[in-house]
Amino acid sequence: MFSKTGASLLPELFEHSVNFIMSSPSANSELIFYINGKKIVENNADPEEMLLAYLRRKVGLTGTKYGCGGGGCGACTVMVSRYEPLEDTVLHWSVNACLQPICSLHGAAVVTVEGIGSTKTKLHPVQERIAKAHGSQCGFCTPGMVMSMYTLLRNNPQPTMEYIREALGGNLCRCTGYRPIIDGFKTFCDVPTCCQNGEKNRQCCMENGNSHNQESDISGELFSTDNFLPLDPTQDLIFPPELLLLAKKKDVGQLCFQGEKVKWIASKDLKDLIKLKAEYPNAPLLVGNTTLGPKMNLKGMVHPVVIYGGNIQELRTIKWRNNSVTVGAGCNLSVLKDTLLQGIEELGPERSRIYQALVQILKCLAGKQIRNMATIGGNIMSANPKYDLSSILAAVECTLHIVSNDGTREICLNEEFFTGFGKTALRPDEILLAIDIPHSKPWEFVSTFRQALRREFAFSIVNTGMRVVFRHDSNVVEHLDIFYGGVGPTLVKARHTCTQLTGRPWDEKILAEGTQLLEEEISIPASAPGGQEEYRKALVLSFFFKFYMQVLLELREREVGVSNLPLEYLSALKPFKNEVPQGNFSYQLVSEAQSTSDPVGRPNVHQTALQQATGEAVYYDDIPSVTGELFVSMVTSTRAHAKIISIDASGALAMPGVVNFISAKDVPGQNRRLWFNNPEELFAEEEVICVGQIIGAIVAQTREQAKRAAEQVAITYQDIQPVFFTIEEAIEHQSFFDPKRKLERGNVEEGFEIADHILEGEMYMGGQEHFYMETQGVIAIPKGDAGELDLYVASQHAAYTQEVVGITLALDSNKITCHVKRLGGAFGGKVMKIASLSAIAATAAYKTGRAVRCVLDRGDDMLITSGRHPFLGKYKVGYKNDGTILAADITYYSNGGCTLDESSFIMEKALLHMDNGYKIPNLRGRGLVCKTYLPSYTAFRGFGGPQGLTIIESVLHEVAIKCGLPAHQVRDINMYKDEKCYTHHKQLFSPHDMVRCWTECLKKSDYDQRLLYIQQFNAHNHWKKRGISIVPLKFGIGFSKGFYNQGAALVNIYKDGSVLVSHGGTEMGQGINTKAIQIASRILKIPMSSIHIKETCTGNVPNAAPSAASFGTDAVGMAVKNACENLMTRLEPLIKKHPQHTWQQLVVEAYCQKISLSSTGFFMGPHTSVDWEKSEGPAYYYFTFGACCSEVEIDCLTGDHKNIRTNIVMDVGRSINPALDVGQVEGGFVQGIGLYTIEKLHFSPEGVLLTRGPSQYKIPSLCDIPPQLNVHLLANADNPHAIYSSKGIGEPPVFFGCTVFFAIKEAIAAARRERGLTDSFSLSSPATAEKIRMACEDCFTSMVPQDKVKSKPWAIKV
Ligand SMILES: Cc1cc2nc3c(=O)[nH]c(=O)nc-3n(C[C@H](O)[C@H](O)[C@H](O)COP(=O)(O)OP(=O)(O)OC[C@H]3O[C@@H](n4cnc5c(N)ncnc54)[C@H](O)[C@@H]3O)c2cc1C
């Protein structure tokens, strides 16, 4: 197989290849690098230490954030600059600090978010613009975004939008929906960008002057660019001259760093590297660390010796030759892409086909930071079939240049090169030096395809490289190569198929036979890791079809052998264009009569956006450690239902740094967290009831020690029956929590009797992971005084945390103070479980008498804290021929997991929303929470609302299909329209504004026109289909548990006139503090800058309700208003007496007159309640309304989809802050896109969560945002119930994501109709690529056996 060609590439290297004596230095070298212009000399560099931990813990630069530790989120982005001798220039790279070993930084300059600007000195324009454009909500992703953009500007001060898109592709944001970030950054482009609304004959709004804002009091501007700081390169740190000298030094020796467990050797040159590899054949050759790093960080893999090859010039050399380009194996993928792009330009289309295909793949492979680090050699040598490059490089017969101490040799890259998962045919002492990628030849055609969970920044499910060579001037196949990755443990060549098809003309017969042969040749077992075997099989065939079409097109251009080519079939080839989201928004301006100094109703920037953008904003884990601080790591169950037989922590306790192991017996008070009389154990005592349940915790000196030791605690179990995980199984076992709820209006049976038709069906909706960017955690600090304890905690419900900790420690609440400065996102996930984690950390602090920090890593966070409930709705509906629904009977089942948590309230909310905006006269809903052996599901933005609403929308959708009517017509006909209406729980409301939203949304989305256009599009495109869907929304605001509807605040005025506001809400990005300050500013009549909010603290405002139910601003705002009004009442006489006094003079006068300058404020909200026996009661304070319309396009062959356009009209009453409200709408909607399309959690048949990080679980990234996401806040909307006529907005927009789901369903239906399948079909949420593809049944899916008896599946539907 191998051809040994001698040392043709580097003959000079081998002159002294024998008889060398290894001289690995034993002493530690000095590691020299710079951070933000300051020299760092590290004498004890630890090879295991990544830059992220080093920055945060050793240097104290906490602006760079931890989000995942595996390169999957971008929160840790920093810029690394290096002198590149090959180009004699300094190059700047955005990189993921979590994967950058500090030892690789010798000679490099690191710049972090703190190094580019600050609020104390001067902001960098990138920081200013993201903040002022409202691109920072919780702010946890912001430093990473800033650094990605900053690096781009360092390399290219006037980037195009495409560059910006590319630069941010590796940064996730869970709050904003990305549009405002792009809006801020696009101000750096010199070319104004079009709003993209000018399709067809209509003009762009930039030409016709903001077309959608014709009313004079409507604005489409949320920030002004007028005073933006200009980009000033002199502000940038220069590359340290000392590092230039260091880099140019010729005789650099080996560098060696010895850590506790790992030795790092950086070779001085290639010769040295070869020697090292000979001496340490089992040591990995670390270059970009993007394969090795995640394994070390996330799986605890340790290599005793690591050889670093990132500094070897020969590995980075690129050489263009007559018929190929030789790329050094150490070239990173960004360089590779730029090189190939250059080649494409120079070689022209025919000779560069291979490079074009590679560039196409490189554009969506990982994110920019990973591409800057990852190397082509590492990609090949990782031998991971999900990696994309090997299939195409093998198909085009690349040559690999290998070096070792024995000389050099060349190998052809093919399937035999990969000998197993992670294994290649290279000997351990060999090094991949370079890869020869050929130019394409005249009759050679190459294609590559991939399909991933998300279009960009995601590993492929299946990838392929295909190449065909024709006999000159003919369509006869001379040579065919088809490789697939993702269909087995190694790269697979369809050898038999290729052989059989050689010599055949490229026509329909070859297509038919090729597909058949591939079906037979490529087999994927049901238990294959990653599951989706039928889908993967369908992709195998579909990709071949795409290739066939692509080549056919080429042949047609050459006029060889192509008879007929149906034009609508060409849609198989059009790739989705990734566009930059550039939505419009509009809102009503405040009245002209309002004082200009009154900030209410204006788009003020989030109070701490600038601190967030500069990295100065402090999150709990940014707080410096206190003396003697310890770390706690959880020991969790690996069984779903078992008796705990024994726990042996002795091995763990013997490990370095370990201080203690704690479990139930160490709890001084009660080992339980109580929630409405439902107890949940903190530590499992006798029995475990899910995988991931906390059994104990290791307390150690560092987080690494704690984590490692926690894995060593030996637990023996005895499995208990039953054990089940799914809703269906729970129904079988009749395993339900109490209470079981029912709501009913009218007489459902009578309704069925008079209906023209009856339809029965079901709709399943999967769960969702919160994926807040900041993982959960707490610092518990004993104060040593009367048992006092301070907790710095990421909690949405500080009072509950305080209460639980008190019960655990048997300590009065008055000794426990919870501080919450801000949360890096929460979305309902930081209400309950964080109280348990806090109680455990507090127990550890109590036991050791020392401060204890707990920070869940991403994997543990996903495993332990769980998320949104999966729901199954089974329905029976009676309707008339015109689509009017007369009766519906729906049973909702939710998967509650192993404990009740908030599940019953969530189910109640689902039932209370089951009518949405529809006046169904006879309606019955039953709600059952299934008790299973999964981690307990909990609150998530929307709190059951989205599930309740989606299932009724699904019913309407199905009725429309059965009636042969457009879905929007059936929705319209059933809508509440009378001025006074009653919900199904007999709450009075007016749907007036809902109907306005609906009508405006129909108009703004151009619904009728778009529908026509879509019909035309679908008629002309066989393999791409579009769909559109519009839904109305009625969403209840406030807690249905009436006592929670209260708010409290404390306002202190100091003698200098400054004001400190405290309230019971928590700032988690939604802008509650900004709104509270706006309100205080209005009442006190002082500028917002004089008012400050420091933190949420149970010591200042006790017994506060959670910031949830979209009610935070309502409750807190009213309380702040009340406190400020109290103060103004006291100051009123003085104001009258001294009208000329300034505010400060007034305050001093009041002080002298012994007037209290401190006031509490309280808001007693409505007494909501539901009588479940009678099915009635005012469940909500009021309703927020809206409507949303989305248009999508699907690729029927792959299941990929593209969100094209979304219009939202939202009634937020009189917005207190339109920028924040638009942000909530967009952010909520984008979370909804995730919920309904790409976010899928996988559990193994044993109940183990398999999706434990961003590599496996995909939240929306920039590529998922509709290029046109237009949000309009309904004008002239009032709300007599809430503060300044505003409305709560946090939760409702999530549901709008379902428009994308139903639009996808419409598109699939169009595809099916064309293939003769006119009946309805089931589609559960999320509508993943797999489901879309498999629902678009066609000749390829029918070849894939779908009902085969499965052995053990890889994952189950819970
Ligand atoms: C978040 C994330 C997303 C990603 N997405 C994708 C994706 O969509 N598609 C895709 O294809 N890939 C993806 N990758 C994988 C990435 O492309 C590879 O990890 C990368 O190319 C490996 O290169 P490296 O230099 O970082 O290798 P390292 O991690 O440094 O090394 C990896 C392995 O290769 C060996 N090795 C490296 N260079 C040589 C050499 N010259 N000779 C011999 N052995 C060598 C090492 O010994 C080691 O075993 C992703 C990675 C991450 C972290």
Ligand code: FES
């Ligand atoms: S923390 Fe580094 S990419 Fe997520």
Ligand code: FES
């Ligand atoms: S602002 Fe982006 S994650 Fe919160």
